[in-house]
Amino acid sequence: MNRFMISMKGFIFFASLAALATGCVERAENHLPEQKIVLDMGDTSGDDMDGEVALGEGEGAGTMEGTWLLVHENSSCILKQEQVSIADYLIDITEDGNTLKEQRRICNLELSPVLGLAVTIPPATYESVDFIDRDRGFVTSLNEGGGYTSSTEVALWGLELEDPFEEDLPRDVDDPRVVDADGDGNPGVTFIVGDNTCERWAIQRQLIHYQGLFSSPNRIDGASITMTETIALDGSAAICRSAPPILANDSLNNFIMVRVDGQGGAFNADADGDGEVSCEEIQGLSVGLNPGREPDNQNCR
Amino acid sequence: MLLCGLALLVLSPRSASAGPLDLYGAGEEDTAQGGAQTAGASGPWALHYNPGALTESHVGFHVGMMAAINNLDILLTPRPGGYEVPDLGGDSSARPTSVGAPPQDVQGLPPTYAVSFGGVTDFGLERLRLGAIVWLPTQSAVTMDTHYSDERERYSTNKLHFELLDKRLRRLDIQLGGAWTATDWLSIGVGGLIVPDATLTNDVTLRDAANQEDAEINLHADSGAGLGWTLGGLFELGDHWRIGASWRSDVALELTGENRIQVLGTEDAQGNPQVLVQQLSFVPSYTPARGALGVNWRNAAFDVNVDAVYMRWSDYRDTHGARAGFHDTFNLRVGGKWRAHDRHTLMAGLGFEPTPVPDQVGRTNYVDNSRGVVSLGATHRVAIADTPLTVGWFARAHILAARTTRKQVPDDPAACTTDTTALCDEVPDDTADGRTGQPYPEAQGLQTGNPGFPGYTSGGWIGVVGFSVRKERREEPEEVNP
Numbered sequence: 062m063n064r065f066m067i068s069m070k071g072f073i074f075f076a077s078l079a080a081l082a083t084g085c086v087e088r089a090e091n092h093l094p095e096q097k098i099v100l101d102m103g104d105t106s107g108d109d110m111d112g113e114v115a116l117g118e119g120e121g122a123g124t125m126e127g128t129w130l131l132v133h134e135n136s137s138c139i140l141k142q143e144q145v146s147i148a149d150y151l152i153d154i155t156e157d158g159n160t161l162k163e164q165r166r167i168c169n170l171e172l173s174p175v176l177g178l179a180v181t182i183p184p185a186t187y188e189s190v191d192f193i194d195r196d197r198g199f200v201t202s203l204n205e206g207g208g209y210t211s212s213t214e215v216a217l218w219g220l221e222l223e224d225p226f227e228e229d230l231p232r233d234v235d236d237p238r239v240v241d242a243d244g245d246g247n248p249g250v251t252f253i254v255g256d257n258t259c260e261r262w263a264i265q266r267q268l269i270h271y272q273g274l275f276s277s278p279n280r281i282d283g284a285s286i287t288m289t290e291t292i293a294l295d296g297s298a299a300i301c302r303s304a305p306p307i308l309a310n311d312s313l314n315n316f317i318m319v320r321v322d323g324q325g326g327a328f329n330a331d332a333d334g335d336g337e338v339s340c341e342e343i344q345g346l347s348v349g350l351n352p353g354r355e356p357d358n359q360n361c362r
Numbered sequence: 363m364l365l366c367g368l369a370l371l372v373l374s375p376r377s378a379s380a381g382p383l384d385l386y387g388a389g390e391e392d393t394a395q396g397g398a399q400t401a402g403a404s405g406p407w408a409l410h411y412n413p414g415a416l417t418e419s420h421v422g423f424h425v426g427m428m429a430a431i432n433n434l435d436i437l438l439t440p441r442p443g444g445y446e447v448p449d450l451g452g453d454s455s456a457r458p459t460s461v462g463a464p465p466q467d468v469q470g471l472p473p474t475y476a477v478s479f480g481g482v483t484d485f486g487l488e489r490l491r492l493g494a495i496v497w498l499p500t501q502s503a504v505t506m507d508t509h510y511s512d513e514r515e516r517y518s519t520n521k522l523h524f525e526l527l528d529k530r531l532r533r534l535d536i537q538l539g540g541a542w543t544a545t546d547w548l549s550i551g552v553g554g555l556i557v558p559d560a561t562l563t564n565d566v567t568l569r570d571a572a573n574q575e576d577a578e579i580n581l582h583a584d585s586g587a588g589l590g591w592t593l594g595g596l597f598e599l600g601d602h603w604r605i606g607a608s609w610r611s612d613v614a615l616e617l618t619g620e621n622r623i624q625v626l627g628t629e630d631a632q633g634n635p636q637v638l639v640q641q642l643s644f645v646p647s648y649t650p651a652r653g654a655l656g657v658n659w660r661n662a663a664f665d666v667n668v669d670a671v672y673m674r675w676s677d678y679r680d681t682h683g684a685r686a687g688f689h690d691t692f693n694l695r696v697g698g699k700w701r702a703h704d705r706h707t708l709m710a711g712l713g714f715e716p717t718p719v720p721d722q723v724g725r726t727n728y729v730d731n732s733r734g735v736v737s738l739g740a741t742h743r744v745a746i747a748d749t750p751l752t753v754g755w756f757a758r759a760h761i762l763a764a765r766t767t768r769k770q771v772p773d774d775p776a777a778c779t780t781d782t783t784a785l786c787d788e789v790p791d792d793t794a795d796g797r798t799g800q801p802y803p804e805a806q807g808l809q810t811g812n813p814g815f816p817g818y819t820s821g822g823w824i825g826v827v828g829f830s831v832r833k834e835r836r837e838e839p840e841e842v843n844p
Contacts, residue, residue: 086821088437089766093816096444096807140571140627171796173452176571232631256455292631303628303636305571345800355451 125200126156128322128338130330131165132347133269134354135287136313138361140305145173145356149347151338152318160197163212168340169347173356178300180261181253189242189250191217193225202275203325209281209318211271218242218265219249230266234294239264248294252301259298265291271316279320279327286311313360317350381649382531383410383497386430387737388478390754390830393428394739395667395697396711400656401596401606402667402697405832406480406493409537411654411669412608413551414594416482416491416541420834423481426754428828432471434762436522436729439817447788447811448804453796456788457517457811465520465813470822471528475500478830489543491551497535504558505532506617506646508681511726513778513788513812520813524820525680525719525728530647533615534558539592547598555590555613557649562619562642571625588613590649604658612677615647645683650674665699667711675718686728688718697737705744709756711737723770724784727814731762731821755829764821767814775808785810 131150136143149169155162167187172180193215201208215225219242222228231238234248243250249264266289273283286309293304321338323329330342387393388407395402399411406424408415449458480495499505507529509515515522539553560583567578590613597605621640628636656669675688697711712735719730739756769785778786785808793805 085764086435086437086819087764089439089768089817089819091440091442091816092768093442093771095442140625141573142571169796171452179452179455234631294631299636300638302630305625305628345795348795353451 123203123325124156125154125161125203125320127320127324127327128153128330129318130321130338130343130346130350131271131316131318132351133271133285133316134314134351135269135285136310136356136360137287137289138308138310139175141361142175142358143173143310143356143360144175144307145354147171147347147351147353149340149343151321151340151343157197160199161212162194163198164194165192165214165216166340167216168343171353178255178258183243183251183253185243185245186218186250186252189219189244191220191242193217195225203278205275205277207275209271209273209275209283211269214267214269214271216265216267216269218263218267220264220266222266225266226268230264230290230292232292232294234262239294254296254301259296259301261293261296261301261304263291263293263304265289271318273316273318279325281316281318283316283318284311285314285316287314308361310360315351319350321346381647382476382499382533382535383407385527385531385760385824386428386474386476386497386826387756387758387828388495388497389424389426389480389832390739390741390756390828391699391709393756393758393826393828394709394711394737394754395699396695396713396735396737396758398656398667398669398695398697398711398713400594400608400654400667400669400671401604401658402656402660402665402699403606406482406495408541408551409493409495409539409553409592412594412596412606412656413493413539413541413553413592414549414596414608415606416493416539416551417489417543417549417596419482419491419493421482421484421491422832422834424479424830424832426478426828426830428474428476428478428756428826430474430827431825432473432528432822434468434471434524434527434820434822434824436468436524436818436820438465438467438522438813439768439819442816445808445810445815447809448802450789450793450795450802450804453802454789454793454805456809459811462516463520465516465522465811468521468523471524472501474532490540491542492540494538495536499532499534502532503534504615505529506560506615506644508644508646510682511680511684511686511728512814513725513786513810515727516811516813522727522729522814522818522820524730525686526730527824530681533647537592541594549596551592551594551596553592553594555592555610555649557588557590557613557615557647558585559588559614559616559618560585562617564619564621566621566623568623568625571627588615602659602661604660606656606658607654609653610651612651612674613649614645614679616683617644617646618642643683644681645679646681648679650677663701665697667695667697667699669693669695669697671695673715673718678718680728686726687720688728689720691716691718695735705742707741709737709739709741711735711758713737717765722767722814725778725782725786725812727767727812727818729767729818729820731765733763734761735759736761749833752832752834753829754832756827758826760824760826762821762823764819766817766819768817769812769815771808775810785812785815 129152133148135146151166153164170182198212247262252261268288271285273281276282289307291304296302320327321330330338392399403411403415404418446459476499482493509523536556541551563582565580590611592610594608619642623638651674653672659666671693673691678688680686693715695713699709717730717732719728737758741754772784775787777790789805789809794801
């Protein structure tokens with residue numbers, strides 16, 4: 062019995078030491094300095110869009126002819142998720158009597174993620190978009206409150222159609238109407254899904270019409286209606302081989318159009334002075350016009 | 363701190379945690395002797411240490427219970443400012459630091475309870491012994507729990523985890539084997555270790571991708587067993603000395619399979635359904651191969667056991683099946699038994715195991731500590747209703763040496779990819795505003811939500827207590843100290 066008691070004392074000793082060890086974990090001090098972020102990255106370009114003369118005055122006033130920046134916010138519904146896109150266009154306008162001939166270039170296109178998957182449009186893709194000149198826009202007055210309606214924007218992505226409006230889109234990758242517009246060796250044009258998760262090789266037809274009012278002599282604010290058809294022909298992985306239907310959600314669309322060629326007292330984005338405004342020269346300007354917004358899936362319920 | 367250091371000095375020996383029996387012990391004899399049993403094991407638990415020693419066992423059966431208090435802590439070092447992950451909207455997929463709960467300390471882990479069974483038979487052959495042991499945790503027979511060792515864990519628990527302890531060891535352990543007395547001086551044995559595994563295939567169909575709570579799911583599951591093997595030999599060198607040697611293969615509790623996901627309405631241009639396949643490959647519990655060499659010295663009153671154990675941790679795979687870069691280790695265990703009385707035996711043991719985990723200065727946060735073990739126990743022969751039984755009790759403590767990890771920030775942190783081993787940047791410096799093309803100032807330098815950044819301290823102790831009852835057929839009375 063005595064020996065049993067001795068063993069119990071040993072147990073108590075061991076338990077005491079174990080309890081002592083409970084206090085041995087102490088939080089360490091941080092050994093790293095704070096990281097200082099330099100917020101001034103230099104060129105933020107384009108917050109100041111004031112012209113050199115008063116709005117609606119100076120050379121070029123009284124006509125829309127020239128180069129305009131159009132920033133289009135488009136809402137659509139994909140699998141009941143809202144996708145918000147922001148597209149920056151440069152539009153070269155020539156007046157033909159009372160009508161406007163508009164020649165468009167896409168300079169940037171940003172799409173919000175759907176179901177956590179972002180879709181990125183490579184520059185080679187939107188540079189390859191073929192805009193069909195179909196009709197004309199017109200403007201009622203260049204003064205504040207004047208009306209503007211655009212020509213119909215008909216954009217074919219990776220497609221060559223005899224009838225860009227009526228013809229059904231091809232669904233076969235070998236259909237001769239499917240062209241490798243961006244020249245990357247894959248059919249149609251390429252969209253990058255996710256963080257380089259995979260490539261979607263697709264064709265797309267987009268019809269857009271803009272209508273708005275002059276809010277100042279060199280700025281138009283308005284709304285748009287859009288119709289987009291996309292067919293995924295193939296992809297580098299299963300998730301990219303399909304393109305869910307894109308449903309228009311036009312009530313939330315809006316656009317802003319501002320003159321950027323320095324005419325009529327407008328801001329002049331022609332930084333290199335070569336007489337033409339390029340996509341590089343308007344990079345970043347659109348953020349000041351439309352900072353964008355987060356998608357809200359309630360908008361697609 | 364001085365007292366803590368003193369305590370660790372006193373308690374510096376300890377045991378291994380390759381599998382649940384290595385940490386918690388198996389029977390009263392091995393648990394109380396610090397696991398130093400390669401040459402001195404007896405009873406069915408010899409299967410775990412050296413099946414060759416099974417020939418020393420009496421025919422009979424054992425039943426036991428144990429409880430373990432896991433008083434283990436991981437305390438996070440306060441984060442310095444300026445390393446937060448910013449909210450850059452769609453331009454960065456990294457979750458902003460401002461979203462969700464911050465990383466949390468780990469202060470104490472749930473206790474572990476288990477029952478154990480063992481038996482030995484000889485089928486009437488004097489030189490043969492066959493045995494089986496089962497160690498069954500009572501909270502859950504098999505816990506399959508995985509975690510990421512790096513910043514990806516912030517999307518799950520946002521905590522650090524003891525890599526080689528806790529849920530990894532909460533699994534059923536079954537061992538079977540046999541031994542043969544080949545000569546008067548040599549016994550050899552072989553055993554098998556069985557752990558469960560499973561294969562899962564889930565067919566998931568989403569009618570509405572925007573309502574992913576509403577899914578049609580079919581489950582196809584097959585459960586199987588992962589198998590390991592053990593070889594062992596016991597050499598008798600005269601009346602007082604024995605040498606034991608054993609080798610146990612690695613064994614893994616694995617979960618494999620795939621999720622096959624379809625979203626209705628996403629068929630391709632030809633109408634074919636697009637099936638997204640997510641591969642599943644988990645290793646919730648990996649037990650490395652080990653080799654052990656042990657020496658036993660005994661006389662009428664005492665047994666002394668010394669074991670050297672080699673653990674091949676370099677093969678270790680973490681719960682996601684990734685090689686963890688651990689080092690192999692050598693452990694030392696010492697145990698003793700004193701037959702103090704014809705009915706009472708006292709036992710004690712010590713052990714030490716250096717951690718196989720290198721300093722976690724980079725991306726990963728494998729948390730582990732060097733440990734010391736001290737153990738005590740006793741057996742008492744009693745008779746209940748004229749049935750002779752041996753009742754045993756044991757207590758074991760693992761003392762974890764406190765360990766502080768300090769992360770090193772690379773001069774030019776690389777973006778986090780599957781190949782990145784250094785502390786990595788969740789928002790690479792070239793992350794730019796998609797509309798302006800301008801890089802974000804908030805993306806410059808290192809942005810990380812790694813829960814182990816900038817460091818952490820781990821330590822604590824594990825206390826194990828238990829008892830067992832065994833009924834054995836003894837042809838000779840146990841030797842008694844005069």
